[in-house]
Amino acid sequence: MKILVTGADGFIGSHLTEMLIESGYAVKAFVYYNSFNSWGWLDTLSEEVKNEIEVFSGDIRDSNGVRTAVKDVDAICHLAALISIPFSYHSPESYVDTNIKGTLNILQTAKDFKTKRVLVTSTSEVYGTAQYVPIDENHPFQGQSPYSASKIGADRIAESFYRSFNLPVTIVRPFNTYGPRQSARAIIPTIIVQLLSGVTKLKLGNLHPTRDFNYVKDVARAFISILENDKCIGEEINIATKSEISIGEVADSIISRVNPNAEIISDKQRFRPDKSEVERLVGSYEKIEKLTGWSPEFTFQQGIEETIEWFRCKSNISGYKHDVYNI
Numbered sequence: 001m002k003i004l005v006t007g008a009d010g011f012i013g014s015h016l017t018e019m020l021i022e023s024g025y026a027v028k029a030f031v032y033y034n035s036f037n038s039w040g041w042l043d044t045l046s047e048e049v050k051n052e053i054e055v056f057s058g059d060i061r062d063s064n065g066v067r068t069a070v071k072d073v074d075a076i077c078h079l080a081a082l083i084s085i086p087f088s089y090h091s092p093e094s095y096v097d098t099n100i101k102g103t104l105n106i107l108q109t110a111k112d113f114k115t116k117r118v119l120v121t122s123t124s125e126v127y128g129t130a131q132y133v134p135i136d137e138n139h140p141f142q143g144q145s146p147y148s149a150s151k152i153g154a155d156r157i158a159e160s161f162y163r164s165f166n167l168p169v170t171i172v173r174p175f176n177t178y179g180p181r182q183s184a185r186a187i188i189p190t191i192i193v194q195l196l197s198g199v200t201k202l203k204l205g206n207l208h209p210t211r212d213f214n215y216v217k218d219v220a221r222a223f224i225s226i227l228e229n230d231k232c233i234g235e236e237i238n239i240a241t242k243s244e245i246s247i248g249e250v251a252d253s254i255i256s257r258v259n260p261n262a263e264i265i266s267d268k269q270r271f272r273p274d275k276s277e278v279e280r281l282v283g284s285y286e287k288i289e290k291l292t293g294w295s296p297e298f299t300f301q302q303g304i305e306e307t308i309e310w311f312r313c314k315s316n317i318s319g320y321k322h323d324v325y326n327i
Contacts (some may be wrong), residue, residue, distance in 0.1 A: 003227070004069055006030040006060055006106065007079035008053075010039025011182045012124040012174070013119075016077060022054045023224060029066075030069050030080065033057040038178055041181045041257055044316075060102035075117035078106045084185045085125070085145045085272065087327035088216075092146035095264025099150035100157065107161045107169070115168075117227060120158040120234070122173035123151050124212070124281050132161055133244075134284035137173075137236045144276045155236070162234050171236040175283045179216030179303060180310035184326040188213075191251050192311045193241045195258040195288040197322035202255070203263050205270030207248035212240050215303030218296045225292040232291055243294045253301075257308055267298070269325060 007013040009028030020027050025285055031039050039055055058065030060080040070076065082088070082098045103120060110118045126134050128142030143149030161167040168194075178188040187204075194202050222239045226232045245253075248264075255262050288294050296308075311317050 001075060002026040002028060002073045003027045004073040004076045005079065006076070009038075009082060010079065011041065012177055012216060012219060013079040013180055014041035014045070015179070016079070016223050017042065017053060017217045018326040019114055019217075019224060020219045021049050027052070027071055028054045028055075028056055028069065030056050030058060030060070033059055033078070039073060043183070043270055045266060046288070054255045058211060060105060061097050065106045065110050066105040070113055070115065075119075075227060076110055076115055077104065077119045077121075077227065079121045081121065081151070083123070084327055085147045086144050086185070086234040087149035088150070089273075090327070095146050095150040096153075104157055105206065107158060107167060109167050111161060111167050117233070118167060118169045119223060119227060120154065120169060121156050121174050122171050124149065124173060124175040124238070124240070124283060125278060126152045126155060126173070127281070129278050132243050132281065133271060133280065133282045134240070135238070135282065136159065136285055137238055140319065145272070159237070166274055168233045170232045171233070172226055172239065173236060173256060174219050174222075174239040175214055175241070175281060176211040177214050177216050177219045177283040179307050180316070182216070184320050187247055188250065188254070188307065189311070189320070190326070191254045192258065192308055193317060193320045193322045195262055195310055195316060196270055199275070199322060200259065200262050202251065203267040203270065203325070204247070204251060204279060205325040206272070207251065207264070208281065209247055209261045209277060209281050210246045212242070212244055213250070213297065213300055214241055215241055215298035215306075218298050221297075222288060225294040226288070229292045233292070235287070236287060237288050237291070238283045240285045242282065242284055243300070244280065244282035247302060251271050253304060254308065268323070
């Protein structure tokens with residue numbers, strides 16, 4: 001079975017690509033075209049794994065490139081997206097183009113080529129602040145940022161292709177994912193990179209919101225479990241741990257491991273607008289467990305230990321700018 005992974009050069013996409021190869025799949029990795037011929041995080045994989053990957057460079061917003069990538073694959077794991085919430089305040093149009101139009105390109109092309117399975121990646125941000133917990137797949141949607149609104153739009157277009165054309169779509173909705181290779185626009189790498197760079201006054205935004213953090217290896221394994229199970233077709237499926245931890249508690253946990261003498265200072269530019277802040281996210285994984293048998297294997301503490309150790313490697317952290325707020 002040949003799988004196209006869009007966004008394979010990114011954080012979750014590179015882990016999924018690696019796990020698919022190790023699981024015996026043929027993988028075509030759709031990476032964002034650039035003049036440096038960079039394959040993103042795929043460049044850091046072992047030669048043994050890289051030699052098994054077919055790399056396609058293109059732009060998810062370009063329908064011709066998408067058609068070229070899709071025409072000879074059996075299934076698609078669509079992860080390519082713009083994901084930073086702060087940048088979506090600045091450039092919302094680019095989120096509509098990438099997240100909505102890019103997803104439409106994938107769906108339309110998959111319909112034309114009669115692709116056997118299409119997994120469209122959503123986000124827990126589509127739920128907004130929890131109206132009840134744990135959040136299950138019946139929870140209402142609320143667009144509290146241009147990013148989340150664009151993902152709601154992409155999800156609903158995906159649903160329409162299932163209902164209108166019987167396209168075998170699954171909407172896969174990870175809650176907050178963390179782990180090695182994550183960019184500094186996310187909270188956990190932001191904390192770790194500042195501390196490992198010798199910062200003693202840790203610049204952070206709002207500390208009280210809670211999140212349901214999923215280790216990236218668990219998330220990649222969840223994608224594969226969904227891909228391998230036809231009972232998931234036509235469904236929206238959370239990937240979650242059913243546990244929550246505040247941003248302040250996350251910071252304290254990492255500080256205790258890296259530099260107990262560090263202190264947190266408030267940086268106003270890192271705060272979301274009041275009505276845009278998602279105060280609480282904690283998800284149910286009952287549905288995915290029932291459909292596929294998946295459940296999280298890593299505790300938060302185990303995942304944090306592995307993540308910190310990865311960042312301790314100087315070659316891994318060299319591209320991170322600890323003194324710049326990465327939006």
